[in-house]
Amino acid sequence: MNAPKEHEKVRSLLSLAASGVLDSAEEMSVESHARNCPECAAELERWQALAGGLRRLPTPQLSPFVLQRSVALVREAQSAADERRATLRILTPLLALSWFSTIFSWPLFKLASGALRVVLGIRVEPDWRVFAFFVVWTWLAAGVAAAMLSSQQRRDRRLA
Amino acid sequence: MVLDADVVQLRRGDLDALTALIARYQNRLYRYLLRLVREPAEAEDLFQQSWLRVAEKIRTYDPTRSFDSWLFTVARNLALDHLRRVHPQSLDEPALRGTDSESLADRLPSREILPLDRILESERSGKLAAALSDLPATYREVLSLRFEEEMKLEEIAEVLGAPLSTVKTRLRRSLAQLRGTLESYGFHGDPS
Numbered sequence: 001m002n003a004p005k006e007h008e009k010v011r012s013l014l015s016l017a018a019s020g021v022l023d024s025a026e027e028m029s030v031e032s033h034a035r036n037c038p039e040c041a042a043e044l045e046r047w048q049a050l051a052g053g054l055r056r057l058p059t060p061q062l063s064p065f066v067l068q069r070s071v072a073l074v075r076e077a078q079s080a081a082d083e084r085r086a087t088l089r090i091l092t093p094l095l096a097l098s099w100f101s102t103i104f105s106w107p108l109f110k111l112a113s114g115a116l117r118v119v120l121g122i123r124v125e126p127d128w129r130v131f132a133f134f135v136v137w138t139w140l141a142a143g144v145a146a147a148m149l150s151s152q153q154r155r156d157r158r159l160a
Numbered sequence: 161m162v163l164d165a166d167v168v169q170l171r172r173g174d175l176d177a178l179t180a181l182i183a184r185y186q187n188r189l190y191r192y193l194l195r196l197v198r199e200p201a202e203a204e205d206l207f208q209q210s211w212l213r214v215a216e217k218i219r220t221y222d223p224t225r226s227f228d229s230w231l232f233t234v235a236r237n238l239a240l241d242h243l244r245r246v247h248p249q250s251l252d253e254p255a256l257r258g259t260d261s262e263s264l265a266d267r268l269p270s271r272e273i274l275p276l277d278r279i280l281e282s283e284r285s286g287k288l289a290a291a292l293s294d295l296p297a298t299y300r301e302v303l304s305l306r307f308e309e310e311m312k313l314e315e316i317a318e319v320l321g322a323p324l325s326t327v328k329t330r331l332r333r334s335l336a337q338l339r340g341t342l343e344s345y346g347f348h349g350d351p352s
Contacts (some may be wrong), residue, residue, distance in 0.1 A: 010330075015331075015332050015335040015336065016328060019306055019331060019335065021312075021313050021331065050339055052309060053284065053285070053288045054307035054338075055307050055308070055310075056285065057185050057288060057308065058285060059308070060194050060200075061187060061189050061190075062187055062190040062207065063204075066207065067183065067186055069208065070182055070208045070211050071178075073208055073212060074211050074215050075175055075179075077212055077215060077216075078175055078215055092252055105293070132267060154257055
């Protein structure tokens with residue numbers, strides 16, 4: 001490589017050399033050129049001074065209050081998430097059981113009304129409208145109870 | 161890669177480990193966020209949000225990656241979202257300095273009476289910090305990651321989600337612009 005070209009190439013690498021991010025081949029080429037080129041050596045020194053200044057900038061300190069508040073916030077968020085997970089663990093099988101009961105209660109109801117007629121002689125008409133009313137009523141009541149419980153829990157958490 | 165014991169514990173849901181990590185990374189993460197957003201109140205808020213996100217996403221953290229890079233990526237994403245929302249100017253544009261805005265160095269805590277040489281050092285640092293603060297956010301962050309966090313190019317590339325060549329170019333341009341800004345302040349010599 002001829003001298004002016006090498007000079008230009010090395011000059012473009014000087015800021016990165018001062019930043020310590022060149023690979024070893026580039027680093028060696030910068031070093032050997034700078035030994036014989038006072039202009040590049042001086043320029044490299046200026047970049048090194050700038051890099052040194054950046055490394056020595058004072059570190060801003062986080063206030064202990066923010067640190068404590070961050071820890072408290074994360075703990076609070078985590079315990080809320082844990083609670084949600086625990087609630088979900090309980091609610092999922094309960095919900096599955098409810099659906100199962102809903103689906104299978106109609107045939108069971110019919111079966112039970114037949115058994116009552118045979119064993120006790122009581123005649124119960126398996127009317128699907130009455131049955132549907134009770135199912136819808138039960139689901140609505142359960143939904144309202146769950147919403148009230150959840151709102152109560154949220155209120156308790158806010159007060160705690 | 162040797163996995164940090166606190167990170168392992170945190171992945172198991174141990175909140176004490178998270179407390180230890182917050183304490184350990186407090187100044188580094190805060191400094192990085194402050195360099196990005198420049199406002200202490202915003203940086204503090206983002207600091208809290210970052211740890212909330214860490215607690216939420218720790219199970220998705222890939223232990224083969226460096227935790228430092230992952231943490232700074234989480235913080236960076238939040239900070240960039242914030243900057244886009246609050247300061248709609250481009251992240252590549254130089255920061256606007258309001259008349260009432262004090263420099264970053266002005267806001268740094270000063271707890272003791274400084275002897276003369278430390279006053280001079282502090283003045284130089286102040287000018288450098290002010291010049292850094294004038295750079296676009298993308299330049300401020302690459303300089304902070306390299307010189308303050310002492311991250312390798314590969315780690316910076318991971319945090320920025322950019323190729324190595326882009327990081328190198330950005331680093332070179334940011335240093336050139338910083339030097340230009342310092343020279344415009346009348347600083348031609350040793351800024352350190």
